[in-house]
Each structure stands twice: as C-alpha cells, then as structure tokens.
Amino acid sequence: MASPTSASVKEQFPLIPFTDFSSVTPETKLSDLNLNWRERDLPEKERTKHVHRLHPYLGKFIPQLVEIFLRKYQPKMVVDPFSGSGTTLVEASALGIGSFGCDISEFNCLLARVKTDEYDLDLLEREILDILGKTTGVSQAKLLEKRGLYNASDYLTRWFASEALCELLLYRDLIPEYRYQDVLKIILSRSARSARLTTHFDLDFPKAPKTEPYQCYKHSRICQPTRDAKQFLTRYSHDTIKRIREFSAVRTGAEVDVVCADSRHIEFPECDLVLTSPPYVGLIDYHE
Ligand SMILES: C[S@@+](CC[C@H](N)C(=O)[O-])C[C@H]1O[C@@H](n2cnc3c(N)ncnc32)[C@H](O)[C@@H]1O
Known part of the structure; x- marks a missing residue:
C-alpha cells in the first residue's frame, strides 16, 4: 500500500x-x-x-x-x-x-x-547545392592539383586527412561567391567537425588526432578515421535545406x-x- x-x-x-x-x-x-x-x-x-x-x-x-x-x-x-x-x-x-x-x-x-x-528558400537551396556540386564533383587527384593544401595551418594538417582538408578548403574558398554565406559557413563548420581525425565516441572532446583504425565503443567494431569530408558536406547540405524549410513554415x-x-x-x-x-x-x- x-x-x-x-x-x-x-x-x-x-x-x-x-x-x-x-x-x-x-x-x-x-x-x-x-x-x-x-x-x-x-x-x-x-x-x-x-x-x-x-x-x-x-x-x-x-x-x-x-x-x-x-x-x-x-x-x-x-x-x-x-x-x-x-x-x-x-x-x-x-x-x-x-x-x-x-x-x-x-x-x-x-x-x-x-x-x-528569413530566406528566399529556392535561392538558398540552389546556392547550397551549387557549392556542394563544385566541391564534391571534383576527383581527388584534380582536387589536390587544383586546391592543394596551401594556406593550411599546422593545426589543420594535424587534425584532417589531406583529402578531407582539400575539400573543406575548396568549399571555404568558394563561400564568398554566394549570397547566403553565413548558412554555408555553418554547413562547413558542421562538416569539418565530423571530418576531423577523431574517434566516433569522442567528437565533443577529442584529445589527439587519430590516424589508425581503432576499437570503437560507440559502434562495437573496428572503425577507421575518416579520410574525406564529401560525405559530411553532402549530408549536412541536404539536412540544412530541410531544417530551414521546416522552420520557415512556423517562423x-x-x-x-x-x-x-x-x-x-x-x-x-x-x-x-x-x-x-x-x-x-x-x-x-x-x-x-
Ligand atoms: C548555457 S549557454 C546558453 C545556451 C543557450 N540557452 C542555448 O540554448 O543555446 C551560455 C552562453 O553564455 C555565453 N557567455 C559566457 N559569458 C558571456 C558573457 N560575459 N556575455 C555574453 N555571453 C556569454 C557563452 O558563450 C554560451 O554560449
């Protein structure tokens, strides 16, 4: 009772x-x-x-x-x-x-x-997809040749695989061509955060770059540190369009x-x- x-x-x-x-x-x-x-x-x-x-x-x-x-x-x-x-x-x-x-x-x-x-949603979507295409539609060899790693600080070269860093730097170079630069900066930052050479279980407070395969506590298997940023730029570009569209319907x-x-x-x-x-x-x- x-x-x-x-x-x-x-x-x-x-x-x-x-x-x-x-x-x-x-x-x-x-x-x-x-x-x-x-x-x-x-x-x-x-x-x-x-x-x-x-x-x-x-x-x-x-x-x-x-x-x-x-x-x-x-x-x-x-x-x-x-x-x-x-x-x-x-x-x-x-x-x-x-x-x-x-x-x-x-x-x-x-x-x-x-x-x-507030955004012109169609223009925003076109811009997000345009810069994404320009960054991810280039082969790795072309990317290295076209962008390379010039202007990359020691910090960046330590925390990113060179392919990933090339993609992120190219994306950053292209941002000034667009009207909605601030949205693109947020997509770039979110992608860079995920593309760091870190373990999946330590995204919030990574202590040192991880360059070798490791036992992942989050996925209970051996995981590889990420080599490219394309997958994140692509995923977060589409996610950003969707989220801003959803909010614009209620703002x-x-x-x-x-x-x-x-x-x-x-x-x-x-x-x-x-x-x-x-x-x-x-x-x-x-x-x-
Ligand atoms: C607990 S967070 C607020 C989170 C917020 N409610 C949200 O939902 O995102 C506290 C914030 O205070 C900011 N902050 C710390 N000291 C500040 C100061 N002296 N003046 C203005 N902002 C400050 C930090 O940058 C941080 O973003």
Whole structure:
C-alpha cells in the first residue's frame, strides 16, 4: 500500500510528464507541471526539431521548456543575455514574440542568426547545392592539383586527412561567391567537425588526432578515421535545406536581434521577460 507521503506527492506532481505544450496559457500553474521528461516523453527528434539541430552545441536549452515559459508569460519582447545557439530566439520567433540575444562568442551569434533569418528558400537551396556540386564533383587527384593544401595551418594538417582538408578548403574558398554565406559557413563548420581525425565516441572532446583504425565503443567494431569530408558536406547540405524549410513554415515576422558582446557591458532593450541559461563556468568550453 502506498504511504501517505507518496500519495500526496503523486497528487501534487502528476506521474506523466507534461507534453501538451501548446495548451499552456497565463493561467497555467507552472508548479503543477511535471517537467521531468524521459526520452520516451520528449524524444531527441522533438528536442532537436527544425533549426534546433543545425549545428551541434553543448549546453543547449530544451526548446519545449522555453516554449512553456513564453506561453505562460506572453512577453512582447524577451531578452536572452547568454543566447548561445539561439534557442530562446527561435522559439520566440515561432510564437510571434520579439527577441534580443547577446553572446560573447562570434560563432554562437552566427549560428543564432542563421537559425532565425528569413530566406528566399529556392535561392538558398540552389546556392547550397551549387557549392556542394563544385566541391564534391571534383576527383581527388584534380582536387589536390587544383586546391592543394596551401594556406593550411599546422593545426589543420594535424587534425584532417589531406583529402578531407582539400575539400573543406575548396568549399571555404568558394563561400564568398554566394549570397547566403553565413548558412554555408555553418554547413562547413558542421562538416569539418565530423571530418576531423577523431574517434566516433569522442567528437565533443577529442584529445589527439587519430590516424589508425581503432576499437570503437560507440559502434562495437573496428572503425577507421575518416579520410574525406564529401560525405559530411553532402549530408549536412541536404539536412540544412530541410531544417530551414521546416522552420520557415512556423517562423513569424517577429523581430530578432543578435548582438555579439559581453553582456555585462551592454545596454539591453526594454523587455518584459528575461529568459536565459547562464554559462556553466569552468565546465563547458563554448568556444572550442
Ligand atoms: C548555457 S549557454 C546558453 C545556451 C543557450 N540557452 C542555448 O540554448 O543555446 C551560455 C552562453 O553564455 C555565453 N557567455 C559566457 N559569458 C558571456 C558573457 N560575459 N556575455 C555574453 N555571453 C556569454 C557563452 O558563450 C554560451 O554560449
């Protein structure tokens, strides 16, 4: 038989975690909601829907948590002084709420802007496929002859196989030819991250380049360090088109402003909600 304590806990705290996010209104009592989600309540696919997975980012908000707060408090303008990959801004845009984000990292601001910008979707798709074709439609021999490894730093030659590095450098050289350069930079960064000479189980914190086959804990077999970047450029190009198209179907015209600065020293616009997750100082290196 259940003890009185567990009965009263059950009464106060529903067993099934709350997932009916669009039902939240200003009247919803947050203290009544069980937000203790397990994978089966809020699967990764939902937590990383549309642009939320345009690029890996450590320490990201769960978007549905942001959605709950925005629906509850219904601000006209929300500020996130540590906006990171832009989760607050993306969710605010989807709900027609103006937002202002600040982050000290240039890359995080680039990512947040790419997620929230408005695009001519057909042009964006043409550009992504065009640069992909120019980079991956070239044979390895031609690529080495055409691009080679000039201007590649010691760091890059240590962390990438020469074929992969040639492809990534050619892609980088071509970016200035296009209008949506920031989107291409995100695809390049995501591909470069996956094409590093690292093990599959150590993508977040690789310590040293891996050049030989290794026993992979993630796949329980012998895996090879990657030799090329084409496979990643191809996969992430198509994934980016799909994700930006999905988000453009739900984004509104609400204003989004992203500023790269130290939030201790800037003037914030007037707002009626501050929603943030501050940095995990000393635990996560956001600027890897
Ligand atoms: C926990 S993360 C925020 C993650 C964000 N909520 C998201 O979902 O992507 C904290 C962020 O604070 C940024 N940061 C750290 N110190 C800062 C400062 N002084 N001013 C502005 N941003 C800062 C880091 O670059 C990092 O992106």
